[in-house]
Amino acid sequence: MRASDRAYATLRQEILDGELEPGSLLGEVEQAERLSLSRTPLREALSRLIADGLAVQAAGRGTVVSSISAEDVDLLFELRLPLEVQSARLAAERGDPQRFATLADRFAAAESTLQVSADSPADASAGSPAAAPDDTQYYDLTAELDEALSKAAANPYLSHALRSMRAHLVRARRLAQHEPARLQASAREHREVCLAIASGDPETAGAAMLIHLRRSHAYITAQHERS
Incomplete structure (x- = not known):
């Protein structure tokens, strides 16, 4: 290198x-x-x-x-929605169903793990909430999904645009500091996206991705407004 x-x-x-x-x-x-x-x-x-x-x-x-503001997040999602939805649609048409079925199972397992974290009671002895889980493994899994989508879509121009945009969204996501409950919901939404792609239904895959993106945008925006 x-x-x-x-x-x-x-x-x-x-x-x-x-x-x-x-x-x-x-x-x-x-x-x-x-x-x-x-x-x-x-x-x-x-x-x-x-x-x-x-x-x-x-x-x-x-x-x-560079900095990243709530206004930047809004602009990024204006671009992200059509690109990610199209990526999911193409993956349903061109991708390997088994790969996405396997990813769906892994997101289901992640949801169960995050459920335990979200339901953990406060630490009564310390008088404070339970510590948030290490979300590194979950975000690694979402990165695997991103790679699988790019490969399945088989469109280098789309993949290039998504790679650049996703880098900024990683930063926005980290600044938003996702809570366990939101991560759990996100895992469920990602599972639905993977299942729709595995079924080979582009319309359902696009709709599932759109639902996930709109909920993610709303959450990140709310977190930025609180900070």
Whole structure:
């Protein structure tokens, strides 16, 4: 892997994971030293992050991680709805039914696990609610679904557009800090999407995806308004 590609992949993932928060300075000298590479490939990586919309040039500061607001979320969902719905429809027409049936089973299992977390009583001895579960595995599963949808749709232009958009939505989702009850509902909605795709019914698959996206948008918007 080229040095610029490695730097781009590392910085992109750190931004998506929230390790580099909005407004974080991506100084050339500091980042080049941290990533053990020269400034030329680092500049190439920063240029790609700017093209992705994950970083911006701030006057008087240099390159910083871009912010994401409630208005940005609204704009992203304006684009996301038609693209994801079409992706689900195409997957139902072109995809491997068994792969999506297997994913449906895994989302059902995730829903059961999240149900336990959502129903956990408060810690009476500490006088505080039970700790939220580690949602990393659940989000890894949703990423698998995204990959399966892209492969099944078999449209590289659609896949490219979705990859760019999903990166921003990962950040919006992390800032919203999903609660166990919402994650449980999300798992159920994803299961319905997978079952519809596995059945080979594009209309039902598109409708199931649309329901999930509208509920996700409403939840993220509400969380941003509270913060």
